[in-house]
Amino acid sequence: MRPFRLLQITDCHLGSQPGEKLLGLDTDQSLYDVLHLLQANEAPDMILATGDISNDGGVASYERFIKIIERSFPNTPLAWLPGNHDDPMNMDQVVNLPIEAHCVRGGWNMIFLDSRIPMEEGGDLHANEIDRLDKQLAAYPRLPALVFLHHQPVPVGSTWLDQYVVLNNEDFFKVLDRHSNVKAVCWGHVHQNFETDRKGVKLLATPSTCVQFLPNSHDFAVDKAMPGYRRFELHANGAFETEVCRIKDKVYKIDFASAGY
Numbered sequence: 001m002r003p004f005r006l007l008q009i010t011d012c013h014l015g016s017q018p019g020e021k022l023l024g025l026d027t028d029q030s031l032y033d034v035l036h037l038l039q040a041n042e043a044p045d046m047i048l049a050t051g052d053i054s055n056d057g058g059v060a061s062y063e064r065f066i067k068i069i070e071r072s073f074p075n076t077p078l079a080w081l082p083g084n085h086d087d088p089m090n091m092d093q094v095v096n097l098p099i100e101a102h103c104v105r106g107g108w109n110m111i112f113l114d115s116r117i118p119m120e121e122g123g124d125l126h127a128n129e130i131d132r133l134d135k136q137l138a139a140y141p142r143l144p145a146l147v148f149l150h151h152q153p154v155p156v157g158s159t160w161l162d163q164y165v166v167l168n169n170e171d172f173f174k175v176l177d178r179h180s181n182v183k184a185v186c187w188g189h190v191h192q193n194f195e196t197d198r199k200g201v202k203l204l205a206t207p208s209t210c211v212q213f214l215p216n217s218h219d220f221a222v223d224k225a226m227p228g229y230r231r232f233e234l235h236a237n238g239a240f241e242t243e244v245c246r247i248k249d250k251v252y253k254i255d256f257a258s259a260g261y
Ligand SMILES: [Fe+2]
Pocket: 011, 051, 052, 083, 084, 085, 150, 188, 189, 190
């Protein structure tokens, strides 16, 4: 049986109107480029967007996002979770609501958490989300599990970004430690590839579909790395492979000298 192929895209920062720019980069254009790369290389069983889907939180930006994905992948289920730039009330206004919060696909238990603190940039997991994580892991003790959220639950090595680490990450990891079936935790927000290990669980960050941030930087700094996505190949026996893929041979007009965004 071929593995279940899950593709993660993140931090698209789309506007309610086409032409939204982040640090000079047209976020529609870079999302289209990532989707073209996906179309050329992938046959996804599901696409997941891990927050900061919108830059302005407007309903129109979510409708546009869904239409753009549907145009490239009309038959592929779409799941999403909110980031600090998103407005979950507006996300729920869309006509074709993507999968939210939780699903079981390809013999894997997938949990999508809301790590936002309203009106703030940093992350925290509300007691309800910690409780839901515990219950949804306990409900499928025989299935391998993936946990997704927007904010990083561990520092990624950049001082300016790590002020936004999930505040109650200890509570989060306490729950994970109670369940031996969690294979990986994966997030967005930091606009860069990052991989580490904790007690046999892979901890992964995924590049944005638009601007990238420079790894291991004390202050805000934009990276020259290209936009991309992450592929998971999930085997029914609980094994998995994952890889980050990026656009190649493209030059974007980005304000690399910017001191913030
Ligand atoms: Fe974010």
